[in-house]
Amino acid sequence: MTLEKAKEKLVKYGQEHVLRYYEELSPEEKQALLAQIEATDMSIPEACKRKEELSRKGNITPLAAMEISEIEANKDSFVATGLEAIRAGKVGAVLLAGGMGTRLGSDNPKGMYNVGLTRELYIFECLMNNLLEVVRQADAWIHLFVMTSDKNHDVTVQFLKEHHFFDYKEEYVHFFQQEMAAATDYEGKIYLEEKGKLSTSPNGNGGWFVSMKNAGLLDLVHKNGIEWLNVFSVDNVLQRIADPCFVGATIQRNCAVGSKVVRKSAPDEKVGVMCLEDGKPSIIEYYELTEELMNAKDEKGDPAYNFGVILNYLFRESDLELMMEQNMPLHIVEKKIPYLNDAGELVKPESPNGYKFESLVLDMIHQMDSCLPFEVVRSKEFAPIKNKTGVDSVESARALLQENGVVL
Ligand code: UTP
Numbered sequence: 001m002t003l004e005k006a007k008e009k010l011v012k013y014g015q016e017h018v019l020r021y022y023e024e025l026s027p028e029e030k031q032a033l034l035a036q037i038e039a040t041d042m043s044i045p046e047a048c049k050r051k052e053e054l055s056r057k058g059n060i061t062p063l064a065a066m067e068i069s070e071i072e073a074n075k076d077s078f079v080a081t082g083l084e085a086i087r088a089g090k091v092g093a094v095l096l097a098g099g100m101g102t103r104l105g106s107d108n109p110k111g112m113y114n115v116g117l118t119r120e121l122y123i124f125e126c127l128m129n130n131l132l133e134v135v136r137q138a139d140a141w142i143h144l145f146v147m148t149s150d151k152n153h154d155v156t157v158q159f160l161k162e163h164h165f166f167d168y169k170e171e172y173v174h175f176f177q178q179e180m181a182a183a184t185d186y187e188g189k190i191y192l193e194e195k196g197k198l199s200t201s202p203n204g205n206g207g208w209f210v211s212m213k214n215a216g217l218l219d220l221v222h223k224n225g226i227e228w229l230n231v232f233s234v235d236n237v238l239q240r241i242a243d244p245c246f247v248g249a250t251i252q253r254n255c256a257v258g259s260k261v262v263r264k265s266a267p268d269e270k271v272g273v274m275c276l277e278d279g280k281p282s283i284i285e286y287y288e289l290t291e292e293l294m295n296a297k298d299e300k301g302d303p304a305y306n307f308g309v310i311l312n313y314l315f316r317e318s319d320l321e322l323m324m325e326q327n328m329p330l331h332i333v334e335k336k337i338p339y340l341n342d343a344g345e346l347v348k349p350e351s352p353n354g355y356k357f358e359s360l361v362l363d364m365i366h367q368m369d370s371c372l373p374f375e376v377v378r379s380k381e382f383a384p385i386k387n388k389t390g391v392d393s394v395e396s397a398r399a400l401l402q403e404n405g406v407v408l
Pocket residue numbers: 096097098099100101102103104110147178202203204205232233234235311358386
């Protein structure tokens with residue numbers, strides 16, 4: 001992109017300030033900045049002017065989950081169906097590892113965190129071990145797609161290679177990078193992180209399928225006959241991946257997506273819960289749940305919005321292709337964003353100073369026609385690591401790993 005064209009684009013979106021150090025840059029840095037300006041979707045920061053409108057919800061009604069008693073009663077049949085699909089190569093797994101893990105506060109990607117006490121046990125290793133259990137049970141390898149971002153790609157790939165993918169078969173592991181989005185101040189002005197670089201951050205976990213497509217991986221999906229993609233987060237070390245019972249139940253119920261859920265520990269627990277929104281499956285965030293919804297009861301007298309999502313979804317791949325054309329809603333998140341001040345010095349703020357723009361995987365559920373919320377035992381399958389200490393932390397996850405017989 002020429003400087004003239006870049007100026008034109010920046011003026012249109014009120015972002016000319018990002019060129020303020022342009023004359024100080026080397027020719028290569030100038031080229032890099034112009035290329036970044038060309039590649040950046042400048043309409044995104046405008047979303048902060050429509051903040052209210054973006055968070056509006058439709059009409060919320062309950063969506064019943066398949067509860068543990070029902071799952072237990074049908075377990076053999078679900079497992080048989082799931083194993084059959086896995087052996088036929090119809091199931092792939094997608095690890096979302098592009099996040100910044102700012103709450104954990106480690107400089108490395110979250111998956112590289114060592115949760116071991118007397119030995120090394122990395123988060124990536126826990127996940128590989130969990131998936132390997134299914135590989136052994138099915139006696140079939142499962143393609144594993146790993147999403148990284150510009151901020152952590154090289155170090156993630158290098159780490160997994162150095163550790164020989166923790167015994168996972170390398171040819172079944174495929175990396176792809178998610179897209180980045182510009183970060184802004186509260187007025188929607190894009191920050192600079194260097195004199196020749198816009199401040200960017202990963203664009204949320206909702207773009208994973210589009211990013212997989214952009215990376216050319218759908219060819220591999222089609223060639224291998226993969227019909228289901230189990231997408232899961234990096235930070236739940238007890239996560240069951242490609243769980244045959246879950247796969248079988250979703251297939252037998254003929255749902256477009258299955259969603260693993262846990263029974264809430266309290267009505268005001270801070271998890272998103274499954275529901276119907278304007279008649280379609282959806283997830284309502286805890287801060288959107290009104291008192292009335294929080295206390296609503298179903299026909300059995302149980303809380304009507306009682307099942308929280310744990311970021312483990314099984315999507316029918318063909319349905320994902322159909323929804324790709326639809327726009328995902330944007331979420332505007334307040335974050336601490338390192339930036340260059342007026343003196344051209346890098347500032348690392350102690351408290352939030354602006355917005356990041358993200359799309360979220362949970363919004364993909366609302367694009368689907370049907371969803372099976374599938375209850376799992378919390379203490380066996382849910383040990384998220386978000387923080388260093390306290391709730392959802394390294395400490396709480398270690399305790400749960402030990403409770404499940406993992407030597408730390
Ligand atoms: P979180 O919402 O916990 O975000 O991600 P995070 O960036 O990892 O952590 P904080 O909020 O900065 O502390 C849930 C899952 O989605 C992935 C994460 O890697 C994690 O597996 N994710 C998140 C992405 O892959 N890309 C993103 O842009 C954001």
